[in-house]
Each structure stands twice: as structure tokens, then as C-alpha cells.
Amino acid sequence: MDWFSYLTSGIGVYVALVVFTGGMAWRAWQWSRTPKSPVRLALYPKPKTGAGRLGKLLVDTFAAPQSFSIAPAIMVAAMLFHLAALAAFVGHLRLVHEFTPLVALLGKDGMNTFAAWSGGGAGIIMLIAVLYWLGRRTFGAYKNLSTPEDYLLLVLLLGIVVMGDHLRFVGGLHAETYQAWFASLLAFRPAFPAELADTTTRFALDWHMLFVDAFLIYFPFSKLTHAIGAFATNLVRSGE
Amino acid sequence: MEKQTIDSMVGVLDARMNRQLKQYMDICARCAICKDACHQFVATQDMKYLPARRAELLRQIYRKYFTKAGQFLPALYEAREPDENLIDELYESTYACTGCRRCTYYCPFSIDTGWITAISKGVLIAAGRGNEMLGQLADAALFKADNMEMFGDIILSGFKDVEAELREETGLDIEIPVDKQGADILYVALAGSHSIKPAAIIFDAAGANWTLSKFEAANYGFFFGDPAKAKLIADRFMHEAESLGVKEVVITECGHAYRVAEMFYEAWAKEKMPFKVRHILEVIDEYIKDGRITVDPKAITERVTYHDPCQIGRNGGIYEQPRDIVSAIAPDFVDMTPNRETQWCCGGGGGIVAMEEFNDVRLKSGGKKVEQIRATGATVLACPCENCRLQIDELNKIHDLGLRIVPVMELVAEAMTPKGPDPAAR
Numbered sequence: 201m202d203w204f205s206y207l208t209s210g211i212g213v214y215v216a217l218v219v220f221t222g223g224m225a226w227r228a229w230q231w232s233r234t235p236k237s238p239v240r241l242a243l244y245p246k247p248k249t250g251a252g253r254l255g256k257l258l259v260d261t262f263a264a265p266q267s268f269s270i271a272p273a274i275m276v277a278a279m280l281f282h283l284a285a286l287a288a289f290v291g292h293l294r295l296v297h298e299f300t301p302l303v304a305l306l307g308k309d310g311m312n313t314f315a316a317w318s319g320g321g322a323g324i325i326m327l328i329a330v331l332y333w334l335g336r337r338t339f340g341a342y343k344n345l346s347t348p349e350d351y352l353l354l355v356l357l358l359g360i361v362v363m364g365d366h367l368r369f370v371g372g373l374h375a376e377t378y379q380a381w382f383a384s385l386l387a388f389r390p391a392f393p394a395e396l397a398d399t400t401t402r403f404a405l406d407w408h409m410l411f412v413d414a415f416l417i418y419f420p421f422s423k424l425t426h427a428i429g430a431f432a433t434n435l436v437r438s439g440e
Numbered sequence: 441m442e443k444q445t446i447d448s449m450v451g452v453l454d455a456r457m458n459r460q461l462k463q464y465m466d467i468c469a470r471c472a473i474c475k476d477a478c479h480q481f482v483a484t485q486d487m488k489y490l491p492a493r494r495a496e497l498l499r500q501i502y503r504k505y506f507t508k509a510g511q512f513l514p515a516l517y518e519a520r521e522p523d524e525n526l527i528d529e530l531y532e533s534t535y536a537c538t539g540c541r542r543c544t545y546y547c548p549f550s551i552d553t554g555w556i557t558a559i560s561k562g563v564l565i566a567a568g569r570g571n572e573m574l575g576q577l578a579d580a581a582l583f584k585a586d587n588m589e590m591f592g593d594i595i596l597s598g599f600k601d602v603e604a605e606l607r608e609e610t611g612l613d614i615e616i617p618v619d620k621q622g623a624d625i626l627y628v629a630l631a632g633s634h635s636i637k638p639a640a641i642i643f644d645a646a647g648a649n650w651t652l653s654k655f656e657a658a659n660y661g662f663f664f665g666d667p668a669k670a671k672l673i674a675d676r677f678m679h680e681a682e683s684l685g686v687k688e689v690v691i692t693e694c695g696h697a698y699r700v701a702e703m704f705y706e707a708w709a710k711e712k713m714p715f716k717v718r719h720i721l722e723v724i725d726e727y728i729k730d731g732r733i734t735v736d737p738k739a740i741t742e743r744v745t746y747h748d749p750c751q752i753g754r755n756g757g758i759y760e761q762p763r764d765i766v767s768a769i770a771p772d773f774v775d776m777t778p779n780r781e782t783q784w785c786c787g788g789g790g791g792i793v794a795m796e797e798f799n800d801v802r803l804k805s806g807g808k809k810v811e812q813i814r815a816t817g818a819t820v821l822a823c824p825c826e827n828c829r830l831q832i833d834e835l836n837k838i839h840d841l842g843l844r845i846v847p848v849m850e851l852v853a854e855a856m857t858p859k860g861p862d863p864a865a866r
Contacts, residue, residue: 230462237460238707241552243545244757244781264548271473275548278471342472344487345496347518350470421509426467430549433463437550 208410210390216416223420242439253438260434281329284322291319294375295382312374323365330357359411363404371401441523445567450505452566456559464551465502474543479785483804488533491543491553497530498560527567534560535571536798540750540785561665574791577660578669585655585676595654602633614644620651626686628657628677630826635692638853642724646732653677657697663791671708674700681715688716690723693824693847695751721824724852725761728768739855740770745818748783749825762848766822769855776812784808788831806835813841821845
């Protein structure tokens, strides 16, 4: 690995994961040690039982029906983005361990085709959603509400998605190659396999990882802590 | 801005910091989904009335003084030291907010902008920029309550006048009990006889063991944004209830007064009160359903609609009792659309009707309510909140809606048969 690859696709990955995990834990700890609001902040009607509260929390957090009813366009974009990001995350788990039952079912080539279609689809959906948000913030009536933080996050996401899509559509490499690189990371000896190191795809991977690392490092200090905070705030609306 | 003032503002924010506020400050995505939820933003398209912007102004101070990230990279987070420009915008966006929490209902993270503006008001007060009118009204209520030796006789003589009015209007001798030890109910009314007379008729007919509070339900300390003053104002009737040994405090048709007594008071007082708090419409609904009062189901012949005041509806959970009451006396009852938790705020909450400087935005922001009322074709509006009535009354005149706007309990008193005590019900 050259210094740039080592920085982005080697040591940078460890740093990003440590900061992300530690940062999110620190954020959750910070919230938990701050006293709860003494007054009741529920909205009515609210569930009467604990199970009802849990059910409403899950519906409010994962489906947000009220938000859909008032702002369908942005909520469709948000939901598609989050689902595509989840699909992309699940797809990346192949780097840790091959989805053996699926490979047995589809065959190796079939699995790669499936990954190409699903991963490619997720990548395109994410790209469209990020461009929509960027456009909405830049040209919409709400640009005055936006802060530099909003743009930074969207630029990082755009970088991740564009370079990820490049790897998917242009790179021409399949999971086995990346698995070898990821195995080296898990062994704490980061290195690229020859078929990756000697191609221009490596350059795209390094930039993809640069954006991923920066995104993960910034995540706990950004509004993206809604990933855990929304559960707490949505619980308050159906509170005791 | 002087350092001492800034320290004072930051101190208030620190003192009122809690888990929910911290999370609201940290997680807002500024997606602006709230734009279509806020009656003020919908009417004006002015960014300072966008709920996310109202919160963002406080967030700029929070980022500067309460987060390392904001201190390290202030430009990225727009963290800033408060200055006159920030305070001016904060003042306008905060005191204009009616606290209806419709934005909270639609927010994917349930961010409570009403609560955030309540904290912002505290910060403004620390900066010497609390709203003067609301502050004066809160102080006046406290002065009156602190000097009962001066005002007590005037108040009692006022109650005697109400008894005389009732005698004249109904031909009945209805007593308005005050300071009645062992009463079951302490009824807390507003200033003026309009919130006492119908309640007195109803309590009397139901044979209720009640007594009237010497203190008013309205709480300008709450609107002003000073929880200490708000508690002191509510203390008066809460302590009165304790000393009389009542079983319940019943709050008149006043949205914020109900919310203060039912939702906030125990948290402010840090004690569990030995009585329950109910809204007068919960009590009246019970009286009708239990047959303690009899009403003519066809008494109100005009088409009637009902306005859900935000503080008893979305923020208080009282939706069905008023509808059941109105349906029991008005055969042509039509609900507005949307209603209940999605009801539009009328634009008159949060003390805004008392602040002349916000008249323009207040009246503009009533546009949605006007549309809703018109669509029902109703000529009577049952409205259980004083501030909502004041606002809709003005809208009624401006937009020529031809509405009769009445408290729900007044409609009930109109519909009662007989008006006086029903021996069978006793």
C-alpha cells in the first residue's frame, strides 16, 4: 500500500471505527446522564400500555406516518435512501463473510449478478436521494435554514455514493477481491491483493474509503446522531 | 452584548437543560418538514416563523456554549455568541410561537419546538428581552394574589354580583360558594362572570358539592416564559385546594390553565398533590352521561362546529368529551377538517392575543382556521378556550363569518331542562 491507500483504506478504517463507536457511546452516555424533563411532554392521543408505547415508538421511528402525510416527497426520498443504505450495508457484510446459503442457491456467478443488481440499484437510489437533498438545500426556499454542517454531510455522502457506484459499475471487480483486502484489515495487516493493487479501481476504493472514514468520524458530532436519538425523542411523544 | 448578560443567558440555558432539550438540540436534521405544519409559516412564508428556524436560533447558542464541536468549529455548526441581531430574531420568532405543537406532531423525530421556545423565553428574560406586556400581566396577577387583604372584599363582592346576575337571568337562587371547607370540587375560573355563571348553573343543577376559587386560572407567567412565576401564580389555587381539602380541582374552559395545572404543576412543585385535576368539560360530560343534569337534545337548532384548542386537545388529550357534549345538545353538529390531533391552531395561543406587536402575524395566521370554519357551514362555534375565542372573534369580524362563538358550558346551560336544581338528579 502506498501512503494514501494506507491512510484511507488501512489505518483510516481503524481510526474511523474507533471514533464512530466511541463517539456514539459518548453521545448516548452524555444524554443518559442529563436529567429527564420534569414535565410531561406527551402528545395526545397516546397509548395506554407499555406495549402500545413500544409499538408506537417503532412505527413513529421507522415509518413516520405523520411526516409522510404532510411531506410525502421528502419522506419518500428519506425512506428510499435509508432502505438503500441499509441494503448497501448488508451487502457490504459479504466482505466479512460470504452469504453461503445464497451462494449455494444462486451459484457463484448468480450471486455476483444478484449483488450487482441489488448493490447497483441501492447505489443509484442513494445517489438520486442525495442529489435531491443537495438541490433542495441549495436552490429551495430552505437554503437559509441550512448550515455548513448540512452541506458537509451531503458532500461526504455524495463522495461515498459516487465512488461506491464507480466501484460497482466501472471497477469490474467482484466481492472475492475486496474480501481479501478486508481480511487483511481484520488481521490488522492492511494490504491490497494484487488484482486490486495493480488496477485503477484501487484509486476509486481509496477515495470511497476516504469519504467513508470522514463520514464515520464526523457522524457522532453531527445531527446524524438522530440514528439513536430519534428513538428517545419519539418515545417522549407517547410518554407517561 | 455585555459579558454579564451573556453569562446570565447561558446560565438560564444551563439551568433548564435536560435530556429532551439536549436531544432536540443535537438531532434536528433541518429537513423543514415542519414548514407545512405551522400556521404562522404557512400564512407568511417568513423564515423566522419556521419551527426549525425558531429552534435553530437557540441551537446556535447551545452549540457555542454546550458542545465541544461547536467551540472547535463554530463556522461549521453556526455556533455563535448571542448578539443584538440574534436576540431580535429570537424575540420575534419565540414570542410569536403559540406553542400549539402541531410541528411536533408531524416531525419525524417529534422535536418539541413549543418546549424549545419555552426555554428560549427564559433566555430572553435573562437578556432583559422578555415580553413586557406578558411580564406585567404576570406581575399583576401575583400582586393581586399577594394582597388579598386589599382585593379580597372586591372579589367576594364581585361573586355576589354574579349571583344577582344569575337570579335576574334564570330566576333561580344559585349560591356561589367560596372558601367552603370539605367541598368536593374547587372550580377555578377566569376573571369575569362568563366563566362562572354557566358553571354555577351546571354545578347547582347537578347537586355538586363545589366551591369557587378566589384566584384566576389564567397564567401569564407561563406565557411570559418564567416557570417560577408561573408556579407562584398556580400555587395560589393549588394551596387553596389543599387547605379546603377538596377532592379535585376543576379548571374552566381555558387551554393553557388546564395544561399548567394538569401537566406542569406537580413537576414544578416537586410534590404529588392530594387531589386530581380535571377540565370542566370532563366533569360536564360525566354529569350528562350519569344523568345528573338533563339537557334538551334539540336545544341548539343551528349548525354547530367545535374548535379543538391545542392545549386541551393535542397537548391535553381532551377530544371526545366536548364532542359528546355538543352532540348531546345540537343535532346538527359538524366537525372541522382536519380535527383532533391534526387540528389547525387558531393562531391565538401562547399569549399572543395580549401582545399587540404580533397582531399582523396573528391575524394572518388565522387563515387556516377561517377556511376550516367556512367549510363546515356552521353558524355556532363551540370553543372551550378564552384565547381561542378572542382570536376567532376577531377573525369572525374581519372575515365576516357570521359566527356565534360560545364556550361549550354556555351552550350546555342554554340546553339544560330545567335550568335549576333537578330534585330527581339530587
